[in-house]
Amino acid sequence: xxxxxxxxxxxxxxxxxxxxxxxxxxxxxxxxxxxxxxxxxxxxxxxxxxxxxxxxxxxxxxxxxxxxxxxxxxxxxxxxxxxxxxxxxxxxxxxxxxxxxxxxxxxxxxxxxxxxxxxxxxxxxxxxxxxxxxxxxxxxxxxxxxxxxxxxxxxxxxxxxxxxxxxxxxxxxxxxxxxxxxxxxxxxxxxxxxxxxxxxxxxxxxxxxxxxxxxxxxxxxxxxxxxxxxxxxxxxxxxxxxxxxxxxxxxxxxxxxxxxxxxxxxxxxxxxxxxxxxxxxxxxxxxxxxxxxxxxxxxxxxxxxxxxxxxxxxxxxxxxxxxxxxxxxxxxxxxxxxxxxxxxxxxxxxxxxxxxxxxxxxxxxxxxxxxxxxxxxxxxxxxxxxxxxxxxxxxxxxxxxxxxxxxxxxxxxxxxxxxxxxxxxxxxxxxxxxxxxxxxxxxxxxxxxxxxxxxxxxxxxxxxxxxxxxxxxxxxxxxxxxxxxxxxxxxxxxxxxxxxxxxxxxxxxxxxxxxxxxxxxxxxxxxxxxxxxxxxxxxxxxxxxxxxxxxxxxxxxxxxx
Numbered sequence: 373x374x375x376x377x378x379x380x381x382x383x384x385x386x387x388x389x390x391x392x393x394x395x396x397x398x399x400x401x402x403x404x405x406x407x408x409x410x411x412x413x414x415x416x417x418x419x420x421x422x423x424x425x426x427x428x429x430x431x432x433x434x435x436x437x438x439x440x441x442x443x444x445x446x447x448x449x450x451x452x453x454x455x456x457x458x459x460x461x462x463x464x465x466x467x468x469x470x471x472x473x474x475x476x477x478x479x480x481x482x483x484x485x486x487x488x489x490x491x492x493x494x495x496x497x498x499x500x501x502x503x504x505x506x507x508x509x510x511x512x513x514x515x516x517x518x519x520x521x522x523x524x525x526x527x528x529x530x531x532x533x534x535x536x537x538x539x540x541x542x543x544x545x546x547x548x549x550x551x552x553x554x555x556x557x558x559x560x561x562x563x564x565x566x567x568x569x570x571x572x573x574x575x576x577x578x579x580x581x582x583x584x585x586x587x588x589x590x591x592x593x594x595x596x597x598x599x600x601x602x603x604x605x606x607x608x609x610x611x612x613x614x615x616x617x618x619x620x621x622x623x624x625x626x627x628x629x630x631x632x633x634x635x636x637x638x639x640x641x642x643x644x645x646x647x648x649x650x651x652x653x654x655x656x657x658x659x660x661x662x663x664x665x666x667x668x669x670x671x672x673x674x675x676x677x678x679x680x681x682x683x684x685x686x687x688x689x690x691x692x693x694x695x696x697x698x699x700x701x702x703x704x705x706x707x708x709x710x711x712x713x714x715x716x717x718x719x720x721x722x723x724x725x726x727x728x729x730x731x732x733x734x735x736x737x738x739x740x741x742x743x744x745x746x747x748x749x750x751x752x753x754x755x756x757x758x759x760x761x762x763x764x765x766x767x768x769x770x771x772x773x774x775x776x777x778x779x780x781x782x783x784x785x786x787x788x789x790x791x792x793x794x795x796x797x798x799x800x801x802x803x804x805x806x807x808x809x810x811x812x813x814x815x816x817x818x819x820x821x822x823x824x825x826x827x828x829x830x831x832x833x834x835x836x837x838x839x840x841x842x843x844x845x846x847x848x849x850x851x852x853x854x855x856x857x858x859x860x861x862x863x864x865x866x867x868x869x870x871x872x873x874x875x876x877x878x879x880x881x882x883x884x885x886x887x888x889x890x891x892x893x894x895x896x897x898x899x900x901x902x903x904x905x906x907x908x909x910x911x912x913x914x915x916x917x918x919x920x921x922x923x924x925x926x927x928x929x930x931x932x933x
Contacts, residue, residue, distance in 0.1 A: 373465075373468060373469075373472070373486070373489065373490060373493060374465050374468075376490065376493065376494060376743065377461070377464065377465055377468065377493050377494065378461075379743070379747070380493075380494045380743050380746045380747050380750065381461050381464075381499075381502060381503070381746075381747075381750055382747070382750075383747070383750040383751040383754075383755055384454070384457040384458065384460075384461055384502070384503050384750055384754075385454055385457070385458065386454055387453060387454060387457050387503065387750070387754065387755050387756060388453045388755070388756035388757060389453040389456075389505060389757070390503075390504050390505070390506075390754065390756075390757060390760055391757050391760060391761060391773075391776055391777075391780065392776055393504070393506035393507075394453075394504065394505050394506050396419070397418075397419065397438075397442075397506045398442055398451075398456065398505055398506060399451060399453075401439075401442070403416070403439055404439055404442040404443045404445075404446050405443070405446055406443070407443060408443075413436045413437075413439060413440055414436050414594050414598070415436075415594070415597055415598045416436050416439055416598060417431060417432075417433065417434060417598045417599050418431060418433035418434060418435040418436075418438060418439075419431035419433055431599070431695065432599050432601050432603060432694075432695055433551075433599070433695075434551075434594070434595040434598055434599050435509050435548065435549055435550055435551075436548055436594075436598070437512065437545060437548040437549045438508065438509055438512070438549065441459070441508065441512070442456075444459075445459050453505070456505040457503065457505060459508075460502050460503070460505055460507075460508055460511065461502060463508065463511045463512065463515065464493070464498075464501075464502045464511055465493075466515060467511055467514050467515045467518075467710075468489050468492065468493040470515060470518055470519060470522075471489050471492060471518060471710055471713060472485055472486060472489040473522075474518055474521070474522050475488055475489060475713060475714065475717050477522065477525075478567075478673065478714060478717075479673065479714075479717050479718060479721065481717070481721050483720075483721075483724055484717045484718070484720040484721035484724060485717055487716075487717070487720040487724075487735065488713045488714075488716040488717035488720055489713065490739060491713070491716060491738070491739070491742065492709055492710065492713050494739070494742050494743045494746050495629070495632070495709065495742050495746070496632045496635055496742060496745040496746040496749055497628050497629055497632055497635065497702050497705050497709070498702070498705070498706050498709065498746075499635075499702070499746050499749045499750055499754055500637065500701070500702040500703040500754065501702070501703040501705075501706040503749075503750055503754035504703065504754060507703040507706075509549050509550040510550065510552075510703050510704065510706040510707055511706065512545075512546075512549035512550065513546050513547075513549040513550035513552050513553045513707055514706055514707045514710055516542045516543070516545040516546030516549060516553065517542075517543075517546045517552070517553050517555070517556050517707065517710075518710055519538075519539075519542040520539050520540075520542040520543040520546060520553075520556050521539075521556060521559060521560070521563070523535045523536070523538045523539035523542065524536065524539040524560055524563075524580070525563065527539060527580075528564075528568065528570060528580060529568075529569060529570050536580065536583065537583075539583075540583035540584060540587060543556055543583075543584055543587055544587045544591075547587070547588075547591055548591070550707075551687060552684065552687050552707050554588070554687075555683050555684050555686060555687065555707075556584070557581070557584055557588075558683050559680055559683060559684070559711075560580075560581065560584070561581075562676060562679055562680060562683065563676070564577055566672045566673075566675060566676045567672060567673065567676055603692065603693065603694075611691075613642060614642075614689070614690050614691050614693070615691055616646065616651060616654070617642055617643065617650065617651065617654060618654070618689045618690075618691055619653075619654030619655065619657045619658045620643075620650040620651065620653060620654035620657075621640075621688075621689050621690070621699050621700065622654075622657065622682065622685065622689070623653060623654060623657050624640060624699070624700045625685060625688075625700060625704075625705055625708075628700070628702060628705060629705065629709065629712065632742070632745060633745075634768075635702060635745075635749060635753075636753060636763065636764060636767075636768050636770070637701070637702075637753075637760075637764060637770065637772075637773070638698055638700045638701060638702070639697060639698045639770055639771060639772040639773075640698050640699040640700040641698075641699065641803075642699065661678075661682075664678070665678065665679075671718070673714060673715075673718055674714075674715050674718055676714060677711055677712060677713075677714035677715030677716075677718070678712075678715060680711035680714070681708050681709075681711045681712045681715075682708075683711075684707050684708035684710070684711050685704075685705075685708040688700075688701070688704040688708075697772060698772075720735070723735065757780075760773075761773055761776070761777045761780065764777070765777050765793065771797055771802075771806075772806075774793055774794065774796070774797045775794075775797075775806070775809050775810060775813055777790075777793060778790040778791075778793045778794045778813045778817065779813050779816070781793065781817075782813065782816050782817045782820055785820075787816075787817040787818070787820035787821050788817075788821065790813065790816075790817040791814070791817045791818070791821075794810065794813055794814050794817065797810065798810075804837045804838065805837070805838060807833075807837040807838075808833075808834045808835075808837035808838030808841060808844060809834075809838075811830045811831070811833040811834035811837065812830070812831065812834035812838075812841075812843070812844050812847060814826075814830040815827045815828070815829075815830035815831040815834060815847060815848075815851065816847065818830060819847070819850070819851060819854070824851060824854040824855045825855065827851050827854070828848070828851040828852065828854075828855055831844065831847050831848040831851045832848060834847070834848070835848050840871075842868055842871060842872040842875050842877070842878065843877060845864055845865070845867075845868035845878070846865065846868060846875065846877040846878045846880075846881050847881075848864050849861045849862070849864040849865035849868065849878070849881045849882065849885065850881040850884070852864060852885075853881065853884055853885045853888060858885055858888055858889045861881075861885045862882065862885050862886070862889075865878055865881055865882040865885060866882065869882065876902050876912075879898050879899065879901065879902055880899075880902075880911075880912065880915065882895075882898050883895040883898045883899045883915055883919070884915060886898065887915070887918050887919060887922060890922070892919050892922035895915075895919045895922075896916075896919050899912055899915060899916055899919065
């Protein structure tokens with residue numbers, strides 16, 4: 373199994389960091405370069421990579437264990453992307469070993485357990501979680517969650533207190549890796565109802581849940597302290613819209629698992645109206661699921677597998693809103709697929725009992741297809757930033773990556789190409805947040821081309837759509853300064869600085885505004901409040917040189933007066 377996984381993921385040994393999350397959370401994350409105190413990790417908000425952003429920016433995601441693993445990677449590999457990818461691959465193999473052991477424990481059939489684990493190990497839908505370094509949280513939460521389940525079952529069935537302690541510990545590590553780990557609690561309850569071989573009274577069962585409740589309470593307090601919120605900020609659709617289209621989202625995910633073709637980094641939105649086919653299709657699926665469970669009512673392991681899959685998938689259905697940009701993502705299926713493997717193992721056991729040439733041919737063909745497709749995805753789509761963005765933009769016409777690819781083109785000195793890509797998406801339907809993104813990127817491209825008037829118009833639109841985005845306000849202030857309207861530029865930047873007093877971008881643009889109006893002392897004060905370790909990243913030293921050149925002239929004029 374390990375050899376097969378290595379072959380399928382062989383391209384990962386020379387792969388690069390992928391855009392957006394890998395760059396933001398790892399490559400440009402200074403926090404992971406030194407070891408911090410335990411309390412520092414526990415109070416670290418996922419995605420807030422600079423301490424000066426902490427007061428004015430919140431992602432709402434709390435996964436403190438990740439930065440610790442990234443630090444270990446940094447010590448082992450430096451900022452070598454293949455090294456980080458190899459760590460992901462080893463974690464994936466460890467997860468597969470644990471799954472195999474758990475399946476064998478549940479169904480007592482080594483061959484069926486191996487076959488189901490192989491399907492999980494090389495399934496192309498899992499390549500995003502393994503090859504995209506920043507998706508490591510999905511592997512970690514899966515490792516700890518299935519370990520938690522295994523040790524809880526051992527503790528319950530055999531009365532081992534040590535197993536219960538390990539179960540509570542792995543539960544804590546799971547939820548500190550990703551919020552999905554909370555789904556273990558309803559899974560424990562489901563196990564008690566369907567698969568438990570040891571019957572105890574209700575008080576003993578409730579007592580067995582107590583350690584998980586204590587860990588949950590501690591987690592809630594830590595999360596609130598780190599993120600200032602109990603839930604992730606979200607601009608998702610209304611509650612009933614999210615509930616009604618949940619079966620449709622489940623169907624989307626099942627299609628990716630059972631009909632794996634055309635896989636990539638999906639960006640899926642809610643349908644605009646209920647009269648579309650998606651809503652009745654979801655209703656039909658809900659009815660089919662009910663009939664299937666009724667038909668399989670004597671097959672408790674199959675029912676446990678199907679219901680566990682849906683419970684594990686629940687956090688991704690957006691019924692409890694998240695700040696995710698999409699409703700469907702391949703990496704989110706890594707954790708739920710583990711529980712679907714229980715049913716696959718049982719189905720494989722039935723096929724193996726047939727012992728026919730056709731059954732074995734189907735199994736081998738399936739494994740060849742899954743492994744080959746996974747290798748292709750790892751070699752082409754998930755290999756490096758250039759391959760990834762070209763395929764998403766040119767091959768799949770992915771609007772979200774049009775935006776990010778345009779930003780990359782602007783940052784790498786190709787703003788004319790960025791404008792060409794952005795103009796292709798002008799007529800695409802967009803949320804207010806994406807409208808703001810689009811106008812901000814248009815403004816940045818025009819700014820690079822020194823067309824400051826057009827740049828100003830687009831930045832104004834970006835702030836109109838997303839008034840709370842500090843970056844957009846910073847860019848607007850810079851554009852006002854570039855066209856010579858220093859008063860408006862200073863006003864916009866000062867107002868934004870009240871909301872995010874530690875923003876380096878705002879301080880940099882405001883300092884430039886002050887320099888242009890001869891306010892060198894004010895510029896020096898503004899720049900002096902920026903941590904020196906950030907000067908190189910934002911080019912502060914060059915701006916400070918302009919300040920130093922201006923200060924003697926200012927002092928000379930004062931002496932002459």
